[in-house]
Amino acid sequence: VLSGRKVFISGVDIADATLIVGRTEDARTGSLKPCLFIVPRDTEGFGRRRIDMELQGAEKQFELTLDEVRLPADALVGHEDAGLLQLFAGLNPERVMTAAFAIGMGRHALGRAVEYARERTVWKAPIGAHQAIAHPLAQAHIELELARLMMQKAAFLYDEGDDVGAGEAAN
Template sequence: MDFVESDERRALRKAVADFASGYGHEYFVAKARAGEKTDELWAAAGELGYLGVAVPAEYGGGGGGIGDLAAVCEELAAAGCPMLLMVVSPAICATVIARYGTAEQKRRWLPGFADGTTKMAFAITEPDAGSNSHKLATAIRRDGDDWVLSGGKYYISGVDEVAAVLVVARHVDSAGQRLMPSLMIVPTDAPGFTYQHIPMEVVSPEKQFTCFFDDVRLPPDALVGAEDAGLAQLFAGLNPERIMAASFATGMARRALDQATDYARTRAVWGTPIGAHQGIAHPLAQCAIQVELARLMTQKAAALYDAGEDRAAGEAANMAKYAAGEAVAAAVDQAIQVHGGNGLSAEYGLGALLAASRLSRIAPVSREMILNFVAQHTLGLPRSY
């Protein structure tokens, strides 16, 4: 087992960090507060191949794994540009299509994922289902050769800036019985598809939406993979999502810690830098340990996924997501505390990280559901819910 990243991965990290430093936190927050998108950043990252590092080479991508894409996501976040759609579009959607799509679907979508010219959202959460994917009410049924989609989704990221949404829906047979869930590609301009913005306190250019599907008619090739594949096919996208969410969180945590330690080294009270006091130094050191442990678990999860060890990768991805969520929440909180009143001033920008860091304990899967998973599947305890 190698605990050191490859030379290629480390070179990728450095290249992305250097690239992202030309944009940074000020650019990202200014765009968010102005209600604008980070289109320039996304386009440049796509042109340089960073968004497509995990897309197969035959479709214009880098031919790497989810670990490479997670490294890109982490370095962007560490530079102050945590792009949420990276967790969704090139990670979930591109991965699912590359793994289960038809030859035509791959030709249609993967080159755009590779160069960043295509963005796709992912829709699974529903108001009345929450974390219980078995209660999904959004339905898909046959009508001749076409599909007809009905229902709704909740808290779907970036719908206003994507070409299509990969929707999780349950099949309904002729008797009205709900069968296994499937994945459908739904263009955002499809008749009957509407969406409504959900105002959020998170400072981000990427917005959240409620989606409505009013008998949206889709062609036969809207279905990705087998219609009876069920949850196994779905988790081909959800495990990368957890890995990417963990990298998203550890990147933000690294930024907060860097800022806090810089401040603690230079801020002097009574002639001594505040970082010389254990009351400041020890909590920051504890946060640094948490972040590094989360990063290590994330790299393990990515390595298992890229090796095709889906079951082990699922366990590791959940653990990584949990660890990263706890680490970033602690790191941002401590960074604000170190700064005192400056921690919530616009000048230092840590307040903008506060809601985003707290969100990492909730989405895309809550810490409580991860604890349920580990208790049941890792420890073999009775199911508690």
């Protein structure tokens, strides 16, 4: 039975099911163990509500609620003792993807800033000709390049099967 917590997520409006982190209780000790479950979107007690966002994008954001959701045994992904390992196995590629997304946004923002610094003139010269503008833009470019290289290293290590090294690089 899954209950309670609200989760904010995108894509549930088009997905047939959602991967949820839940917990199972160890019958011997009573301790709770994290596990992964596949929850079909039409499961009783599994609700979603679209969240209005100030910025509109292709993906919509949703608030999920789980109210006494009952799942069959085959909803468990893998073995219940491997839930934590499965969860962490998915984090490193997600970190790499998030880094790539952030770097892309940073490169776009920096490109817009450089364009503005070239076009905006003060005292008959573009503002980018002044060190107070040029140096921070150059520093941002350097930091974006360093981030891109670390993201590529993390992706390479993950592709090569070095999940530990990928995690360290992604961090």
